[in-house]
Each structure stands twice: as structure tokens, then as C-alpha cells.
Amino acid sequence: MYLGIDLGTSEVKVVLLDGQGNLAAVAGEALSVSRPQPGWSEQDPQAWWDATCTAIARLRDKAGAAFAEVRAIGLSGQMHGAVLLDADDRVLRPAILWNDLRSVAECEALTRAAPSLHQVAGNLAMPGFTAPKLLWVARHEPAVFAATRCVLLPKDYLRLRLTGDKVGDTSDASGTLWLDVAARDWSDTLLAACGLDRSHMPRLVEGPQAAGSLLPALAAEWGLSPDVIVAGGAGDGAASAIGIGAVAPGDGFLSLGTSGVMFVVDDHFRPNPDSALHTFCHALPGRWNQMSVMLAAASCLRWFCRLTSVDEASLLQEIAALDSQALAGAPLFLPYLSGERTPHNDPFAPGVFWGLTQAHDRAALGYAVLEGVSFGMVDGLDALRAAGSQVSKLSLVGGGARSPYWAQLLADALGLDIVTHVGSESGGALGAARLGWLADGGELASVCTRPPVKAVYQPDTTRHAALLPRLQRFRDIYRHRPPALTLTGQQP
Ligand SMILES: Nc1ncnc2c1ncn2[C@@H]1O[C@H](COP(=O)(O)OP(=O)(O)O)[C@@H](O)[C@H]1O
Numbered sequence: 371m372y373l374g375i376d377l378g379t380s381e382v383k384v385v386l387l388d389g390q391g392n393l394a395a396v397a398g399e400a401l402s403v404s405r406p407q408p409g410w411s412e413q414d415p416q417a418w419w420d421a422t423c424t425a426i427a428r429l430r431d432k433a434g435a436a437f438a439e440v441r442a443i444g445l446s447g448q449m450h451g452a453v454l455l456d457a458d459d460r461v462l463r464p465a466i467l468w469n470d471l472r473s474v475a476e477c478e479a480l481t482r483a484a485p486s487l488h489q490v491a492g493n494l495a496m497p498g499f500t501a502p503k504l505l506w507v508a509r510h511e512p513a514v515f516a517a518t519r520c521v522l523l524p525k526d527y528l529r530l531r532l533t534g535d536k537v538g539d540t541s542d543a544s545g546t547l548w549l550d551v552a553a554r555d556w557s558d559t560l561l562a563a564c565g566l567d568r569s570h571m572p573r574l575v576e577g578p579q580a581a582g583s584l585l586p587a588l589a590a591e592w593g594l595s596p597d598v599i600v601a602g603g604a605g606d607g608a609a610s611a612i613g614i615g616a617v618a619p620g621d622g623f624l625s626l627g628t629s630g631v632m633f634v635v636d637d638h639f640r641p642n643p644d645s646a647l648h649t650f651c652h653a654l655p656g657r658w659n660q661m662s663v664m665l666a667a668a669s670c671l672r673w674f675c676r677l678t679s680v681d682e683a684s685l686l687q688e689i690a691a692l693d694s695q696a697l698a699g700a701p702l703f704l705p706y707l708s709g710e711r712t713p714h715n716d717p718f719a720p721g722v723f724w725g726l727t728q729a730h731d732r733a734a735l736g737y738a739v740l741e742g743v744s745f746g747m748v749d750g751l752d753a754l755r756a757a758g759s760q761v762s763k764l765s766l767v768g769g770g771a772r773s774p775y776w777a778q779l780l781a782d783a784l785g786l787d788i789v790t791h792v793g794s795e796s797g798g799a800l801g802a803a804r805l806g807w808l809a810d811g812g813e814l815a816s817v818c819t820r821p822p823v824k825a826v827y828q829p830d831t832t833r834h835a836a837l838l839p840r841l842q843r844f845r846d847i848y849r850h851r852p853p854a855l856t857l858t859g860q861q862p
Pocket residue numbers: 377378379380381626627628629667668669670671672682683686767768769770771772773776795797
């Protein structure tokens with residue numbers, strides 16, 4: 371048995387995988403995000419650990435005696451978040467997350483201070499990445515910065531609690547802007563630009579490498595052998611790639627989680643920073659990936675459901691009942707509730723409902739939300755294609771994969787086949803468990819297979835054509851927006 375833990379933004383998900391690659395049990399525990407100021411986004415690392423323990427207790431109840439057979443654990447997690455530790459490994463402040471926008475000025479400062487940044491890190495300096503967050507802390511919380519002895523990414527904080535070791539992996543480290551992504555090692559130059567050095571960083575391993583073993587006390591508490599291996603693991607995009615079997619150059623998938631990700635595997639490091647594409651290490655050595663990232667994807671649906679007091683499944687039923695006239699007359703929605711990375715790299719990009727009338731009801735607005743997120747994915751696909759990635763069909767993972775309606779809308783908007791698989795909604799957790807299996811000696815060819823197909827959604831040519839003028843208007847609304855408000859609502 372292999373245990374996969376995925377520290378998502380909205381939930382910790384845990385899965386148990388058997389030695390034939392089948393999902394034996396799945397469990398989770400919800401997380402909340404704190405937004406103490408406009409544009410800020412934080413979580414308490416202790417809450418991650420508590421939610422992980424709760425989710426694992428649920429998994430043990432579901433799995434029964436099989437849980438004791440766990441041989442290895444893999445970790446996946448939301449990327450970029452900064453967990454700051456003091457000399458005694460105590461957490462110094464709440465973790466600053468991947469969708470936090472406070473470090474806009476520091477991105478400019480970092481780009482000036484490190485002229486090699488784009489080429490070495492393979493990415494633009496964007497506020498969600500880790501390095502500008504540390505510059506912000508140095509400027510606004512100097513005592514915290516002075517006390518910082520180590521910076522860990524979110525899943526690596528869970529590893530510290532699991533094993534007592536400070537270790538990171540190359541895929542997740544790619545999102546810090548401190549990694550030389552081609553060399554798959556920390557860059558002394560980029561660290562120095564933030565007043566840091568290698569002593570502040572965890573030891574690096576590759577995703578399928580064994581990185582430590584479970585603390586004996588924890589092993590005893592959970593009824594596991596103290597020999598249980600903890601694998602390097604991966605950032606959630608790269609872990610999802612392992613879970614969906616996207617390991618060969620050209621393989622692609624899209625993820626509808628809190629964020630939206632379109633991911634394509636590459637066998638070379640090909641940075642394209644100008645288009646706000648991300649170029650990261652894949653979870654497998656000798657592989658990289660390009661990806662477009664939306665800062666708010668399925669989270670737009672959750673936001674709209676919260677505002678209109680309905681759950682996702684009920685809203686999707688209301689939307690599915692809309693006829694073609696209602697769809698053609700629905701408002702448009704720009705999904706930039708947290709600004710946007712690809713393609714705009716614009717932390718001030720606004721969320722918008724456009725074209726409202728008295729005739730519109732909750733279902734029409736809900737449809738607009740699904741469509742606006744799908745159009746954001748079309749922009750991401752265009753950025754990937756412009757950078758040379760060939761994409762012909764995409765697997766769908768993440769919480770949004772629960773909706774057949776949304777999968778069909780994505781196929782219609784993108785003009786591509788969309789495929790869902792058994793376990794698609796588990797996101798990175800399945801890939802994390804597979805990385806544990808690889809660390810335990812599993813063969814790549816038998817571990818990283820495509821899970822069984824649940825459904826294939828083919829684009830409807832009539833719907834595709836009907837969506838094109840709406841896509842054009844979606845783009846026009848962003849292009850012709852009035853001057854941006856700053857995060858505090860002032861005009862700059
Ligand atoms: N039936 C559903 N259809 C579409 N989306 C859903 C459904 N149920 C939940 N979701 C969405 O899934 C998202 C959570 O996905 P998940 O992959 O777990 O995110 P994360 O990894 O960021 O925690 C939420 O934004 C939620 O609105």
C-alpha cells in the first residue's frame with residue numbers, strides 16, 4: 371500500500387493505493403484561507419498539519435487493516451507558499467500563499483537585482499512566487515526576516531512534521547525563483563538577490579527519490595512500520611502529471627482546482643517567461659514542463675456558490691437546464707478574482723460580470739462563471755501553443771472534474787477532446803502515492819499508467835462556433851478595461 375497526501379488550498383486530500391495501482395480508499399479535510407488585507411492570502415501551517423492528521427484518521431477508518439501495509443508515503447502540495455522557520459524550526463508567521471498579491475513592488479525590485487532571473491529561473495517574477503514574498507518580509511517585517519533560518523514550501527513543512535527532515539524536491543522548488551531550473555539545483559545568485567543563501571534552503575531531491583522515513587513516534591501512533599519511506603514528492607501540478615500518467619513529451623492535462631493549470635510535458639528546459647508561461651522541473655528527472663496558470667478557476671464557482679447560497683451540484687443542475695437562447699444571452703464573466711498570471715501577468719486584473727439585464731437569474735450568472743473560467747483556459751492554451759507546445763487532447767483533473775457539464779463546456783471552448791479518468795478529482799494525491807511507489811522500487815512503466823477512462827467529451831462544432839464571438843468579447847472587455855484599482859481600492 372502507498373499513501374499519497376495532497377495539501378491543496380481548499381482541502382487536504384489523502385489516498386491509499388494498492389500494489390496493483392488501484393485506489394483503495396480516499397479521504398479529505400477542508401482548509402480555509404485567511405485574507406487579512408485586500409490581496410493577501412495566508413494559511414496557518416499548524417492547520418495544514420491538523421487537517422492532514424484528521425484526513426489520515428478518516429482514511430485509516432475507511433481502509434481498516436490494509437492501512438498498516440503502507441510501505442511508502444508521497445507528498446504533493448500547493449506550490450510557492452512561504453513557510454518561515456526560526457533556528458528551532460518554529461513557524462515565524464502564517465504562510466504566505468501562491469495567490470497572495472502583496473509583493474508587486476518586490477517583483478520589480480527582484481527583476482532589477484537579478485538580471486539573469488528569467489533565463490535561470492525560467493519564469494517571470496510574479497507576486498505568487500516565493501522569492502518576492504521574502505523581499506516583502508525583509509522590508510515590512512524585518513525582525514521576522516532576521517529570525518528566518520529556513521524557508522520551506524507547504525508540502526515540505528508537512529514532511530518536516532512527518533520525518534523531522536528539511537527536504538524539498540525540484541518540481542516544487544521551481545516555483546521559488548531561487549532554482550536554476552535547467553541545472554535542477556539552487557542558484558546562489560538568485561538566493562543572494564534576496565539576502566539568502568543555501569543554508570536557508572532544504573536539501574533537494576527528485577520526486578521519486580526516497581527522502582527520509584517516518585518518525586518512529588508517528589509510525590507507532592498510526593500503526594505503521596518505522597521503515598515507511600517518504601518520497602521527494604512534487605508540486606501539485608507535477609504530482610497530478612504523475613497521477614494522470616503525463617510523463618512523455620507532449621502529454622498534457624488541465625486542472626480545475628482553486629487555481630487552473632494547463633500542463634504540457636517537455637524533455638528540454640524551454641523557458642518562455644515573456645508570455646507569463648511557467649517552465650518548471652517535472653517530477654521525473656530529465657523532464658520539464660510548461661504550464662499556464664489561472665489564479666482563480668474552480669474557486670470562482672465556489673465563490674459564486676457561497677454568494678448565492680447554493681452548492682456546486684445544485685447550481686450545475688440549474689445551469690444544465692438553460693436553453694441555447696439563454697446561453698447566447700448570458701452575461702460574460704472575467705475570472706480574475708485574484709488578478710491573473712497567464713497570459714496577462716496582471717495582479718490588478720479585475721473580476722467582472724458584464725452585460726447584466728433584468729432577465730438574468732442565478733443560473734445565467736453561474737453559466738457565465740463556468741464559461742469565463744473556460745475562456746481563461748483558452749487563453750492559456752493559446753499561450754502554450756505560441757510557445758511551441760503541441761496539444762491535441764487533455765485529461766481533466768481537480769475538483770472541477772466532478773462536473774460533466776463543465777468538461778463538455780471546456781471541450782467546446784477549447785475545441786479539444788477532454789478526458790476524465792477514475793480518480794481525476796483526487797488531483798495530486800494519486801500522483802503523490804505513485805511517487806511513494808516509485809521510491810519503493812516500482813517500475814516507471816507499470817506505475818505511471820493512464821488511469822481507466824471515465825468519459826471522453828468531444829467538442830460540438832456548433833457550440834464551438836457559437837462560443838467564438840463570446841470569447842472575442844471576453845478578451846475585449848479585459849483589453850478595454852478602465853484604469854485598474856490598486857489592492858486597497860484606490861486608483862494608482
Ligand atoms: N460538483 C462539482 N462540480 C464542479 N466543481 C466542483 C464540484 N464540487 C466541488 N467543485 C470545486 O472544486 C474546487 C476544489 O477543487 P480541488 O481540486 O479540491 O482544489 P484544491 O486542490 O485547490 O484544494 C472548489 O473550487 C469547488 O468549487
